[in-house]
Amino acid sequence: MRLKDKVAIVTGGANGIGEGVAIKFAQEGAKVVIGDLKEDEVKAAEQKIKDMGGTALGVVCNVANKASVDAMVQKAVEAFGTVDILINNAGITRDAIFHKMTEEQWDQVFDVNLKGVFYCCKAVVPIMRDKGYGKIVNISSVSRFGNPGQANYAATKAGLVGFTRNMAKELGPKGITVNAVAPGSVETAMFLAVPEKIRAISAKANALQRPGTIEELAYSILFFASDESAYVTGQCLQVDGGMMMP
Numbered sequence: 001m002r003l004k005d006k007v008a009i010v011t012g013g014a015n016g017i018g019e020g021v022a023i024k025f026a027q028e029g030a031k032v033v034i035g036d037l038k039e040d041e042v043k044a045a046e047q048k049i050k051d052m053g054g055t056a057l058g059v060v061c062n063v064a065n066k067a068s069v070d071a072m073v074q075k076a077v078e079a080f081g082t083v084d085i086l087i088n089n090a091g092i093t094r095d096a097i098f099h100k101m102t103e104e105q106w107d108q109v110f111d112v113n114l115k116g117v118f119y120c121c122k123a124v125v126p127i128m129r130d131k132g133y134g135k136i137v138n139i140s141s142v143s144r145f146g147n148p149g150q151a152n153y154a155a156t157k158a159g160l161v162g163f164t165r166n167m168a169k170e171l172g173p174k175g176i177t178v179n180a181v182a183p184g185s186v187e188t189a190m191f192l193a194v195p196e197k198i199r200a201i202s203a204k205a206n207a208l209q210r211p212g213t214i215e216e217l218a219y220s221i222l223f224f225a226s227d228e229s230a231y232v233t234g235q236c237l238q239v240d241g242g243m244m245m246p
């Protein structure tokens with residue numbers, strides 16, 4: 001087991017890629033804290049893992065709210081004693097072509113995708129610094145290279161890569177690695193919200209000619225969360241079927 005007895009927080013862990021990560025981590029022996037918006041979804045994800053014989057705690061949390069994030073991290077520590085791994089996965093889109101994009105759409109995406117990561121790291125990094133160990137994985141996107149209709153989202157996902165590099169340099173001496181994974185097209189609710197015509201094109205716009213599965217993403221995130229990546233930090237791995245080859 002690659003994460004035996006490690007405590008992992010997965011934000012946005014009740015659905016999509018986050019849920020896949022929570023399940024994979026539990027299968028690898030981690031105690032998983034699922035932080036997400038809706039109580040019924042959080043409890044359902046927790047139960048799914050428990051039914052598989054894993055250890056999980058579902059916590060209602062809005063990553064865009066500092067008090068909510070602090071309470072989630074406190075509950076994680078009360079339940080499992082520490083935090084070893086933080087997966088900053090919660091993310092939203094509010095797509096519009098730039099001349100139609102509202103300030104509200106801009107702010108909503110920044111509040112969740114970047115400020116939420118700031119709050120989560122603020123709450124978890126002191127715990128990791130104290131113990132001299134930690135693994136942080138930020139979920140970026142292929143859209144970081146630009147995608148029409150996603151100026152707000154692309155800015156946050158590119159910003160996350162800068163944040164990842166900066167945090168890696170600051171936290172390396174403290175035994176903490178910080179990496180990012182940038183998915184291409186993965187069949188989750190977020191992807192299914194894209195108009196069908198565009199979805200059909202983007203699903204095949206990669207060398208492998210197909211969208212990725214949640215499990216394929218979970219494996220790459222598992223690599224950065226486990227000690228198999230002990231000597232890798234500050235990196236952003238494209239997991240996009242060869243859509244971008246930067």
Ligand SMILES: NC(=O)c1ccc[n+]([C@@H]2O[C@H](COP(=O)([O-])OP(=O)(O)OC[C@H]3O[C@@H](n4cnc5c(N)ncnc54)[C@H](O)[C@@H]3O)[C@@H](O)[C@H]2O)c1
Pocket residue numbers: 011012013014015016017018035036037038061062063064088089090091092112116139140141142143182183184185186187188189190191
């Ligand atoms: N699906 C894709 O094709 C794709 C591609 C590139 C990047 N991503 C990124 O992967 C991550 C996961 O995406 P997904 O496709 O699984 O999305 P999803 O919409 O299926 O799931 C996202 C989860 O995050 C939760 N969430 C949203 N706002 C939150 C908040 N404020 N606080 C806590 N939880 C919140 C949602 O409730 C949901 O459970 C996101 O960061 C997304 O930007 C996805």
